Each structure stands twice: as structure tokens, then as C-alpha cells.
Amino acid sequence: MRHVxxxxxxxxxxxxxxxxTHYPTVATFIESxxxxxxxxxxxxxxxxxxxxxxxxxxxxxxVLVNNLWFAAGTIPASIALAIAMALLVNKALPxxxxxxxxxxxxxxxxxxxxxNIWLFFYSPDIGLIDQVLGWFGFSGHxxxxxxxxxxxxxxxxxxxxxxxxxxxFYLAALQHLPPELEEAAKLEGASxxxxxxxxxxxxxxxxxxxVLVNAVLNSFKLVDHLFVLTKGGPDNASNLLLYYIxxxxxxxxxxxxxxxxxxxxxxxxALMALAQFFFFDKRIHYR
Amino acid sequence: xxxxxxxxxxxxFAAATETLAAWFIAILWISPLLYAVWAAFHGxxxxxxxxxxxxxxxxxxxxxxxxxxxxxxxxxxxxxxxxLLVGQFVLCTLAxxxxxxxxxxxxxxxxxxxxxxLMITPEILIVENYGTMAKLGLVDTIxxxxxxxxxxxxxxxxxxxxFKSTPKELEEAARLEGCGVFGILWRVYIPLARPTYLAYGLVSISHHWNNFLWPLVxxxxxxxxxxxxxxxxxxxxxxxxxxxxxxxxxxxxxxxxLIAFLLFxxxxxxxxxxxxxx
Numbered sequence: 392m393r394h395v396x397x398x399x400x401x402x403x404x405x406x407x408x409x410x411x412t413h414y415p416t417v418a419t420f421i422e423s424x425x426x427x428x429x430x431x432x433x434x435x436x437x438x439x440x441x442x443x444x445x446x447x448x449x450x451x452x453x454v455l456v457n458n459l460w461f462a463a464g465t466i467p468a469s470i471a472l473a474i475a476m477a478l479l480v481n482k483a484l485p486x487x488x489x490x491x492x493x494x495x496x497x498x499x500x501x502x503x504x505x506x507n508i509w510l511f512f513y514s515p516d517i518g519l520i521d522q523v524l525g526w527f528g529f530s531g532h533x534x535x536x537x538x539x540x541x542x543x544x545x546x547x548x549x550x551x552x553x554x555x556x557x558x559x560f561y562l563a564a565l566q567h568l569p570p571e572l573e574e575a576a577k578l579e580g581a582s583x584x585x586x587x588x589x590x591x592x593x594x595x596x597x598x599x600x601x602v603l604v605n606a607v608l609n610s611f612k613l614v615d616h617l618f619v620l621t622k623g624g625p626d627n628a629s630n631l632l633l634y635y636i637x638x639x640x641x642x643x644x645x646x647x648x649x650x651x652x653x654x655x656x657x658x659x660x661a662l663m664a665l666a667q668f669f670f671f672d673k674r675i676h677y678r
Numbered sequence: 679x680x681x682x683x684x685x686x687x688x689x690x691f692a693a694a695t696e697t698l699a700a701w702f703i704a705i706l707w708i709s710p711l712l713y714a715v716w717a718a719f720h721g722x723x724x725x726x727x728x729x730x731x732x733x734x735x736x737x738x739x740x741x742x743x744x745x746x747x748x749x750x751x752x753x754x755x756x757x758x759x760x761x762l763l764v765g766q767f768v769l770c771t772l773a774x775x776x777x778x779x780x781x782x783x784x785x786x787x788x789x790x791x792x793x794x795x796l797m798i799t800p801e802i803l804i805v806e807n808y809g810t811m812a813k814l815g816l817v818d819t820i821x822x823x824x825x826x827x828x829x830x831x832x833x834x835x836x837x838x839x840x841f842k843s844t845p846k847e848l849e850e851a852a853r854l855e856g857c858g859v860f861g862i863l864w865r866v867y868i869p870l871a872r873p874t875y876l877a878y879g880l881v882s883i884s885h886h887w888n889n890f891l892w893p894l895v896x897x898x899x900x901x902x903x904x905x906x907x908x909x910x911x912x913x914x915x916x917x918x919x920x921x922x923x924x925x926x927x928x929x930x931x932x933x934x935x936l937i938a939f940l941l942f943x944x945x946x947x948x949x950x951x952x953x954x955x956x
Contacts, residue, residue: 396859397782404773405788407829412795415806422806472703479700482693486701492943493704496711499939499946501888503910504928508714511725511921519713555707556950563951583692612801615890618910633802633891640805641895649805660797 416657422650434647441651451652453627454635457542461631462610464546465553470602472554474595477561478587491562494555502552502615509548510535510620535621538628545616545629553609557602564598565591604667611656632656717925725921738926742912745923747900748930751908756934758820758893758904759886765828766882767875773829774837775863779849789838795831801891808895818902823893827886833878836953840874841867877949884946887935905931 423441428434445451480491497505512519516531525531534544568591576586614634617623623630623638630638632652640649717725718739724732742748776782777789800807807826808817816822844867852862868875890906897903903911909931912924939946 393780394782397776397780397785400772400776400780401782401788404769404792404829404834407769407825408792408795408831410810411800411807411826411829412798412803413791415803415810416794416798418806418809419803476700476703479696479703482696484697484700488943490700490704491947492940493708495943495947495950496708496936496939498950499884499888499935500711500932501890501906501909503888503890503906504932505710507909507924507928508710511717511924512710551707551710559947559950608797608799612799615906615910618890618894637804637891637895640808646805646809653802653805656802657798660802664797 419650419653419657422647423654425647427645427647441647444648445651445655450627450630450635454630454632455655457628457630458611458632460542461546461549462607464543465549465610466603466606468546469550469553469557469606470599472550473557473602474561474592476554476558477565478591480558481562481565494558496555497552498556498559500552502613503619505548505552506616506619509616513544513620535629536625538625541621541625541629545620548616548620549613553606557606560598560602561595564595568594600667604663607663608660611659714925714928717922718929720922722920722922738922739930741923742927742930746908746912746927748905748908748927750900751903751905751931752934754820754902755887755904755906758823759883761820762824762827762886763879763882765824766830766833767879769829770833770837770878771863771868773834774841775867777834777838778841778867792831792834795829796835800826801889804892804895807892811896817896818898820902822896823902823904824886826892830882832953833882836874836878837871840871844870873952876945877952880946880949881953884935884939 424436424438425434426432426437426440476494480487480494484490513534515521515533515536518534520534521531532540534540572590573586576590581589611631612633614631614637617629617631617634621629623634633656636649636652636656639645639652716728719734719736720732721735721737773792777785777792803826811817811822811825814822816825848866848870849862852866857865888906889904890910893904894907894910897907909927912927
């Protein structure tokens, strides 16, 4: 009887999960082995031809490298800031609730709204950043128009957006640390840095893993801001994998190539899931 | 003893620097939003010119509302978010109940398959999901935006954890009182999971209020577009609108959620905390 009930209760959710997660995942792999269909030449099986095209596509490599830089630029910075913020507002500070609010507010704003605000900061000469630099005698710079600075500009904005979100998880973890630890460290004459490095940080490891997984996922999923800030430009200098998939599917109408690129994204996510499962779990101190 | 004294001084000096650092970061973090408020309520000549006595105006909001149907977009977002919340609560409750209390054949494999969605979220599969929606005739409908998110692995996971921690004796008691499978769910499990529903609900509302990529792909008319997509089209640089109006439009789009957040900040922050403890 419990088998029947179990499956019946699961069925509605299972249908939707299969329809919009499992089926499309499989369909992506199949579609990636077919050619782009046109009205004259219908789509046909081409094996690994799309993958060969992809390996020869310089934009694909550029986008992939950009995405790795984007991950490398956003993840450590936002995690370090999140830990710092959480440590700061975990204590009795003047105006603590305002501080928490200030750190957390970017989380509540949609990326598209954030991008609208920051677009103005980055705009050349009249933008806020150039105005402030102007007071110190620096000349204006086209932050989003220069291939050398565009990715950095986007990374700074993303760190601003994400740090407060990750802070919340560290704050929750810090509140569960026994206060005797800090007392003991003080009595032993440990420096604050030593106490953080040898006591707090190791105890925060499970949280760091959770945040790290989320941060990595976000660095591949978050492309909303590109629609407002750069559209991937100039010359694909700020283009990311998911945005390139979007462009191929909905601007160039090449769903086969978009599916091929999606397979790359899916493979990377699968590798991350495996790494998390086999590698990190062993090195983390669990209470 | 002397050493302990030194350490104490060392720790309290650091406390003062920390307060300064904390306020410095906070001001840096809140200033983009404050700037948007400034620009939205002042004439465009004050967008980069700060003057405490600059006249306040609502003109930018009026113009933003004239140029794009933000009220309609807001209504669409509201319909989308409510529909998703109800759908997610029903579907996730049933599935979580199945996983928590019925050890049915294949439940472990089924649960692992559910968790796949935590990694492979619907926005990654936009290409194939668009095709599916086209076949179902749901392109450019609010249902089409919501459907892929309805069975949420995250919600199933959270509720399953909560249901599992409910004492079994309560279920036994309810059964003795004559409750059936759904009676037990309705009278025992759901009431005791209220904090989880609140936490999940707030996280879900914030997430879907702010979601952009999939709604952009699947909608193409004023009648279905949510606020984020409306704002994304509005703010496009080539349309050449001025900063004050863009700021006003941005504030219009974030205002309902932001005001709710400011009013219930404790619940919001607690909810996000709760959702992270796995």
C-alpha cells in the first residue's frame, strides 16, 4: 500500500521534473548530433560534426575562458567578503541591524535592475566612477567599451551583488559556534588572526562548501546583466557561455549549435557535482 | 598576566577598527541604491550634480509610466509569483510527504533524480524547454514562464527535511483519532512545517520576482512580460532614455519586493538563513 501512496504522491511533481529537467537534458544530447534544420534542408543526423565545429570556433574558446575568469574573479572575492561581513555583524556593533540590512539589500534586487544602476556608474566621462576619478585628476575611461576592463567591471558588480547573500549563510553558522571558544582563545593569549585561522575558519568549512557550490553554479548561470550592460561585447570580451547559448538559439536560430554548447555546460556542472561528492566531502570538518 | 592584558588591548583596538570598516563597507554597499533613489526623485540635470536642496519631483516616474506599461508588467509578475507559490507548495508538499513517510520501492533513486534539478536548473535548458513549450502551445503565456519551476527540487528537499524531523508519535496519535493519509498530512505535518513554508515562500517569491532569462525567452508581449523583462527592454542603451527616467523605472520594478523586505527584514533574513542550512 505504501508503494502505491508513495508513487501517487510523487507523480504530479515527477511529471513536471521529467518534462522540464530530465527529458530536455537527454534531448539536448540528441539535438547536438543533428544538423541545423532549414526549410530547404531538414535537420539530419551528423554525429560529432557540431562538436568539431565547436572546437574550431574561436568565440567558443573565448567565451569559455571568459567564464573561467569570471568564476575566478567573483568566487574567492565574494566568499572572502562574505566571511568578513559575517564576522563584523556577528558582534555587538553600533547600528548592527542597519549594517546587516545594507549588506543584504543587493540580494533582494534583480540583476537586471542592478545592471541598470551600474551602467550609469560605468558610463564614460559622465558616469559616477569617472566623475570621482576626475576629482583626483584622472581622465575618463570607457569601462564597458574597453575589452581590457569590461570583464573586470562586471566582476566588481557581481561581487557587490553576491557577497551579502553568502554572508547570510556564514552568519547562521557563526551563531551556532559556542561562545566559549572565543573566551578560551583570549585566555590563551591567541591573536585574533590566529583564532580565526585555526578555530573559526575550519569550523566554517561546511558552510564554505555550500557557498562554494552555489557560487560556482551562479558563475555559470548568471548572465542577466549582460543583456543590459554589454550584450557580450565589445567583440565578445564579456560574453559568457550561457549568453552565447542564448545568442545561438534565439538570435542566430541555430538550435543544434546551442544544444552542443549546452552539452558543454551540462558536462561542467556534472563534473562539479562529482568533485563536490568525492573530493570536498573528505576534507571538511563536520561537527 | 601581562600577556593576557596585551591580548585584551589588541582585541579591543581591533574592535574599533572593525566598526569603522563595517560602516565603510555598508555605505559602499548601500550607495548604488541610494544613488538610484536620488536620481529618480530629481530632475535629470541633478543626475550627476549633487545638491542637497535640489527640488524633488515625481516627473521621472510619470514619464517612465508613460513610456512603458509598468503597471501591467507588475500585475503579470504578481500573477506569476502567486501562481508559482501555490503550485510549488502543493507539488512539493505531496512529493516531500512521499519521500519523508512512505519508503516506497525506488524512492532513493527517485529522490536522487529530483536532486538533479538543484544543479541543472531550468535556465540552463532554455533551448529544449522553449521547444517543449512551443509544442504545448504555452509560448507567451504566464503559465509557460512558471511551469518549469513548479516542481522545485529545493522545495521538495526542504520540506522533506522538515517532515522527517516531525515526531512519529504525532502521526500515530492522529491515526488513532481516525485520520487518513491526507488527514495526517493536513493536520499534523503541514501545521508543524509552518516556519519552513514561510522561509521557502519568501525565497521563492524573491527568486521569481527577480528571474529574467527564461521569462525573456518565453514571452513576447505586454500581456505576459514580467517586470524584469519589461525593465530589461526599457533600459536598453540604444533606446536613449535618460538616467533619471531609467532610475525611476528601476525603482518602480523593485519597489514592491524592496518595501516588503524593509518591512519584514527579520523574516526575510531568517528565511534565507534557514534555506541554507542543509
